[in-house]
Amino acid sequence: MFLPVELPVWPVLFALLPALCALSAAVLPLRRLARLAGVRGRDDRALTDFAWRIAQRGLDLALAAALVAVAIAALQGPVAGDWLRLDAAGAVFMLLVAFIGRVVVRYAARNLDGQPGARRAARGLLLTLVAALAVPAANHLLPLALAWSATGLALNRLLGFFRERPEARLAVHKHFLVARAADVCLAAGLVLLGASLGTLRIDELAARAADGLPLAASAGVALVAVAALLQGAQLPVHGWLVQVMEAPTPFSALLHAGVVNLGGFVLIRLAPVVAASPLATGCLVVVGCATAVVASLSMATRVSVKVALAWSTCAQMGFMFVECGLGAPGMAFLHLVAHSLYKAHAFLGAGGRVRLAVTDRLLAPAARPGAGELAAGAALALALAGVAAIAVGQAAALLGHASSWTAADLTLAAIVALAFAPLLRPGTAALPWRAGAVLALAAGYFTAHALLDGRFAPEAVGTPWWPVAVAGFGLLMLLDAVISAAPDGRLARRLHPWCFGGLYVDDWLSRRAFRLWPPPRVARAGIAPVALPPA
Known part of the structure; x- marks a missing residue:
């Protein structure tokens, strides 16, 4: 059965409602609706504006559904089925994703005005948010893994919005390689967990972890943690997060404020299982701590606001993984919410922040x-x-x-x-x-x-x-x-030179990775092939 009979069916279904609301806006027949609304089908500018309005209305519904889910979780308490679950953490995370997504879509409608491919970007944003909203609704690791992977695939298309820029194509290729490596680790972890514990239900995994984990299950949890570290741009695969600043600002905001935090949420969801695996906790603390130190020092050497914010995200994610590794999921969840809101505001308001910083330095130079x-x-x-x-x-x-x-x-x-x-x-x-x-x-x-x-x-x-x-x-x-x-x-x-280059580990790793899987060469006229980093 899809849901146990003893559980009330309707509350747990609200866990999937925000994702369904966003999905409905993404799959609606746009041209037919535009004709019904009086928009001329051959007017690309009007059709693009109509697509952004549809996206905003869909996310309005998703935001309302997430608010209802939060209310139900507060009144009903946690409810879990074979595949779906509704609890306070998932409902708040859905509300966070829907809220940030609504703000980003409204910003993108103006930021991408007149850009070719803007209508495709509206649908891509919706599909990315649909996949991200499905992650907290899952009570089974298989749909959670599929939704997590789908989020990365949809986001990869958005990050390559400016295909004519060689740097953008290079960064997108690096993100694709890292995301696929994370998918492999996640799949292997699920196989080990399922084979050793006999279930992939998250609530059942947490109950069985209370009695300790066998070695195979501990290794499986460690592989899930490695997948989160890869998706969270931790050392030594942090380079793609810094280099995808070639993408438009709204996509960068969605990446740093929402998608990159999914790894932290998965670890919070699996907190009892992660705490029972010394391999996973040690990996999270060591790698997260090293990344936080290196990224914090690298951030201080950067002049570009967006690049400094990207290094800041690496450092913040490192600290969040340290919190998960030290067995403080409540503190990590608080950090996740605060970081998401702060980073969305920082990226979307980066231009105004630059003007304020310049004014402050001119009026009152900072004393050392x-x-x-x-x-x-x-x-x-x-x-x-x-x-x-x-x-x-x-x-x-x-x-x-x-x-x-x-x-x-x-x-x-x-x-x-x-x-x-x-x-x-x-x-x-x-x-x-x-x-x-x-x-x-x-x-x-x-x-x-x-x-x-x-x-x-x-x-x-x-x-x-x-x-x-x-x-x-x-x-x-x-x-x-x-x-x-x-x-x-x-x-x-x-x-300074070492911190500015992030210890140069990204260049070393990129050269070796591109020998195995080189960036694709685009044969269209006017688009040069991507060059490998210098040896």
Whole structure:
């Protein structure tokens, strides 16, 4: 049976409704509807505008359906069938995807106005969102894997919008290779999980992981984690995410704010299973931590706003994978939502942000902080975060909610607290007000973590990899402090070319990958073949 008889059928079906609403807009007969609406079929400009209006209306319905799904999940609680599930995490993620997709489609209708292929892009955006909306609705790894792979295939067509640019075609080819490698890892992981545990239902996998995993299942979970790392543009395959900036801005926003986060959501969905696999958790923490360090340093060397934002996404995804590897799915889910909203706003408002940054530099050039100021700011940030954590813990105890903070949770909280350090340097304008704002933000963050723990993501056992995170992010904080205090010093000069090139691992890997699977040569007139990177 498709759904167990004992479960109510109608709530779980709402998990698929947002994807169906977006799909209906993508498959409607556009020309026939345009004629019924009075749009002349031979007027390409009017037909394209009509296609964008249809796309917006379809996503309006998807957004409304996602809101209904959130309400049902809040009132009904989690409901799972053989193939579908509806819970708080999935409903909120669907709402997030539908909201960002609606904003991106409206932005794209203006950004691509007059561009050839804009009508094709409208349908491509809808198909990408349909596949992304189907991922959180799945309670079985097979449809989840198919939807995840379909999202990458649909997005690959969008990223190649400017086919006449050799750099764009090169980046799209690299994304295709990485995505297919991720599909192979995911398929192999599913085979190992299904053969060793006898099921691919996500809720049943979580229940069986409580008793430990056999070696084959642990290897299968590790392969799923590797697929998430590949799709999340982690070292050493991060190059495609930085180079697809040749795509139009709305597609970049959709990639960085939505699609690239799917790997994090899959790991959150499988949190109990991932925590039971030392191979998976170790891989996530080590690779995620290394990527966060390298990407953060590389981001600081870039002048292009979009390229800097791309490196920022690599670093943020690395930190999210570290959270998943340390057994903090609630914190990772909070990070996922915040990063998606922030990155969509950052990409869609990149032009205005450049003007503001230039104006700020002209009016008030930034002063270089000293090492002592940075250390004092970090100490104050940690102290305020500690006060906020204690206050939240006491409030939770009074309300009967026992605190479940582990060493990994405290490590992640300290890393988040250190992010506030630049705001709290001695001599900073309005320091008392900034300290109060940091205290409020830390309290809000820890409160959200306490509320999300075990609700928006299943509880997972803390893993012993937190010393790796402490060492990695401690090194990052130390390098950042030294470089900020002496930007013209010997260390900064030596690190700059390496950080600017992302340690050059992408060039090394690309040369070897293209020998096995070279980029396609386009034979059309006026389009030059793609050249390989220099040896």
